[in-house]
Amino acid sequence: xxxxxxxxxxxxxxxxxxxxxxxxxxxxxxxxxxxxxxxxxxxxxxxxxxxxxxxxxxxxxxxxxxxxxxxxxxxxxxxxxxxxxxxxxxxxxxxxxxxxxxxxxxxxxxxxxxxxxxxxxxxxxxxxxxxxxxxxxxxxxxxxxxxxxxxxxxxxxxxxxxxxxxxxxx
Amino acid sequence: xxxxxxxxxxxxxxxxxxxxxxxxxxxxxxxxxxxxxxxxxxxxxxxxxxxxxxxxxxxxxxxxxxxxxxxxxxxxxxxxxxxxxxxxxxxxxxxxxxxxxxx
Numbered sequence: 001x002x003x004x005x006x007x008x009x010x011x012x013x014x015x016x017x018x019x020x021x022x023x024x025x026x027x028x029x030x031x032x033x034x035x036x037x038x039x040x041x042x043x044x045x046x047x048x049x050x051x052x053x054x055x056x057x058x059x060x061x062x063x064x065x066x067x068x069x070x071x072x073x074x075x076x077x078x079x080x081x082x083x084x085x086x087x088x089x090x091x092x093x094x095x096x097x098x099x100x101x102x103x104x105x106x107x108x109x110x111x112x113x114x115x116x117x118x119x120x121x122x123x124x125x126x127x128x129x130x131x132x133x134x135x136x137x138x139x140x141x142x143x144x145x146x147x148x149x150x151x152x153x154x155x156x157x158x159x160x161x162x163x164x165x166x167x168x169x170x
Numbered sequence: 171x172x173x174x175x176x177x178x179x180x181x182x183x184x185x186x187x188x189x190x191x192x193x194x195x196x197x198x199x200x201x202x203x204x205x206x207x208x209x210x211x212x213x214x215x216x217x218x219x220x221x222x223x224x225x226x227x228x229x230x231x232x233x234x235x236x237x238x239x240x241x242x243x244x245x246x247x248x249x250x251x252x253x254x255x256x257x258x259x260x261x262x263x264x265x266x267x268x269x270x271x272x273x
Contacts, residue, residue, distance in 0.1 A: 014182050047182065051224075068242065076201060079263050099196045125226070135232065154244060165251035
């Protein structure tokens with residue numbers, strides 16, 4: 001096992017992804033959780049770059065950081081003042097302990113399943129050097145129907161969120 | 171075992187999943203629960219991309235990740251619109267107090 005620059009960068013990106021999750025889970029202040037989530041999304045984008053999925057990485061930055069994080073911050077802004085939220089972000093200790101035990105059991109079962117699993121390799125296929133062209137081809141040939149369905153879904157979401165969140169007409 | 175192999179990605183994504191699950195179960199604030207759902211979706215998309223690159227070596231898994239990202243964004247928009255509507259009506263976003271639909 002060689003530790004080169006690539007490995008060091010990978011480990012730092014992995015830490016950037018996983019460590020803020022702990023803040024998301026355990027912080028009492030929902031605003032801190034939102035900012036930690038921002039770093040998790042950024043780290044995931046870096047992991048996509050490591051997986052040679054450039055388009056996915058950019059989409060992750062645009063959609064999650066530009067869209068979801070900002071929506072979250074606006075939701076926090078529009079609902080409660082931060083002082084109150086600081087006290088109410090966590091469940092009771094008993095339920096937290098139960099949830100922690102369940103999560104630990106899941107972790108154990110996953111570790112058991114992961115140990116010694118050999119993943120099937122995809123034959124002799126070679127991963128393409130640039131993914132953008134291949135993604136576009138797939139999107140307009142094999143995945144055309146899901147693509148159109150998602151377009152309709154996004155239109156419905158656009159109209160639906162406006163209808164749900166608008167000021168009610170008296 | 172390489173550091174940048176499939177196992178590392180699976181472990182990272184499993185950590186994200188567990189954190190998201192714990193957030194969903196343990197938070198009292200609806201916004202907190204929503205953050206947990208985002209973490210879970212994020213981990214699923216990461217898993218698809220990792221298998222697509224490192225075992226299947228084609229682009230089909232990335233396609234699924236792309237759809238997951240789109241669905242997560244759609245879910246975020248609707249969930250936060252609902253949250254604002256709930257807050258307008260009840261003046262509260264504590265999931266323990268919103269029991270109108272509870273039998």
